[in-house]
Amino acid sequence: MKKVRIGVVGCGGIANYFHLPELAKIEEAEIAAVADIKEDRAKATAAKFKVPKWYASYGKMLGEGGVDAVIVATPHPTHSPIAVDAIEAGKHVMIQKPMATNVEDADALVECARKHRKVKVMALPFVYFDNPTIKYVDNLVKGGKLGKVCMARVRVAHGGPEKYQEGVAKMFKERAGETWFFDRKKAGGGALFDMGVYSITIATLLLGRAKRVSSFMGTIDKKATVEDSAAIIMEMESGAIAVAETAWTQARGIDEFSLYGTEGVAFWDTSLGTPVVRHYRSSDSSWVTPQLPGEEPLRTHRHFVECILKNKQPIGTVEEGRYLVQVMEAARRSSILGKVVKLS
Numbered sequence: 190m191k192k193v194r195i196g197v198v199g200c201g202g203i204a205n206y207f208h209l210p211e212l213a214k215i216e217e218a219e220i221a222a223v224a225d226i227k228e229d230r231a232k233a234t235a236a237k238f239k240v241p242k243w244y245a246s247y248g249k250m251l252g253e254g255g256v257d258a259v260i261v262a263t264p265h266p267t268h269s270p271i272a273v274d275a276i277e278a279g280k281h282v283m284i285q286k287p288m289a290t291n292v293e294d295a296d297a298l299v300e301c302a303r304k305h306r307k308v309k310v311m312a313l314p315f316v317y318f319d320n321p322t323i324k325y326v327d328n329l330v331k332g333g334k335l336g337k338v339c340m341a342r343v344r345v346a347h348g349g350p351e352k353y354q355e356g357v358a359k360m361f362k363e364r365a366g367e368t369w370f371f372d373r374k375k376a377g378g379g380a381l382f383d384m385g386v387y388s389i390t391i392a393t394l395l396l397g398r399a400k401r402v403s404s405f406m407g408t409i410d411k412k413a414t415v416e417d418s419a420a421i422i423m424e425m426e427s428g429a430i431a432v433a434e435t436a437w438t439q440a441r442g443i444d445e446f447s448l449y450g451t452e453g454v455a456f457w458d459t460s461l462g463t464p465v466v467r468h469y470r471s472s473d474s475s476w477v478t479p480q481l482p483g484e485e486p487l488r489t490h491r492h493f494v495e496c497i498l499k500n501k502q503p504i505g506t507v508e509e510g511r512y513l514v515q516v517m518e519a520a521r522r523s524s525i526l527g528k529v530v531k532l533s
């Protein structure tokens with residue numbers, strides 16, 4: 190069987206908790222190398238997942254690691270430059286969210302991916318596109334079952350990354366310091382870029398693109414130089430008004446959205462652990478609570494590997510990733526200027 194040899198750049202939380210455990214279960218994937226600027230992390234991660242090669246420089250891994258594909262799992266502002274280097278080295282790439290922290294970096298990646306058409310590039314978040322509960326609501330919308338969806342609210346939020354980052358430090362027997370997520374110079378953006386990217390992804394998936402945005406962002410609770418809370422009002426191309434919210438400041442992580450249409454209303458939320466959908470239909474004045482399957486495990490990595498082996502375009506294109514960055518950058522500008530910002 191042909192296997193895709195994968196190298197993971199960044200051996201922190203998401204690599205150790207998500208990418209490497211999933212890749213280890215996929216027959217068509219071989220974890221060929223890992224890289225981290227923290228040499229001890231690269232070494233310990235390689236030992237844990239029985240990876241034959243580890244590097245303190247991703248450039249060296251691209252040159253000598255014998256990898257066909259790369260997963261970029263480093264802090265946000267490094268995603269675009271590392272992905273560009275990997276694509277130029279002829280590697281397929283999966284990029285953690287957010288794809289970039291400004292439109293300039295997103296454009297550099299789009300341009301590079303367009304020049305190297307044979308290389309498969311997949312920009313996360315991918316997670317919602319084949320989630321059965323979101324698909325169900327998407328079908329309601331696309332099938333006209335909610336009538337005209339005039340307003341929507343999407344919120345993806347939790348209590349902040351610091352506890353999780355303490356856990357990562359503990360895993361490597363390091364002393365936990367202040368997390369890079371709170372430092373504008375290292376993160377390029379705060380809760381909006383970390384979690385709000387999901388809210389905007391869901392709004393885009395269900396309602397299409399935005400024309401104009403207006404936002405408020407603030408650092409209300411954390412000792413951080415980035416925002417810890419944000420609300421963005423978007424005028425969608427369809428004419429609908431959507432509010433995308435995010436925060437690092439709530440007691441419990443909950444993802445939720447509400448769609449308000451002329452013929453029906455749909456609520457989706459994860460407050461009880463697994464996602465639940467409730468749908469009101471005006472045709473018979475009834476509430477519907479469908480029993481839907483859970484998410485398919487391993488699907489993100491399976492999809493990436495399958496696209497490489499079968500020469501297919503992955504879901505989550507760089508153009509979609511760029512649009513998400515454009516909305517976040519516009520929201521940041523709107524908040525600073527106190528003005529509505531058009532998306533050109």
Ligand SMILES: NC(=O)c1ccc[n+]([C@@H]2O[C@H](COP(=O)([O-])OP(=O)(O)OC[C@H]3O[C@@H](n4cnc5c(N)ncnc54)[C@H](O)[C@@H]3O)[C@@H](O)[C@H]2O)c1
Nearest residue numbers: 199200201202203224225226227262263264265285286357
């Ligand atoms: N999709 C998800 O559910 C999810 C969850 C958590 C994090 N993330 C994303 O994954 C990315 C990483 O987050 P994390 O929580 O794993 O952070 P982390 O701090 O735990 O790990 C990042 C690792 O990258 C390393 N690194 C930094 N610069 C590097 C470079 N130039 N070359 C090689 N290694 C480098 C760091 O030393 C660190 O070990 C973030 O952009 C975050 O938004 C996604």
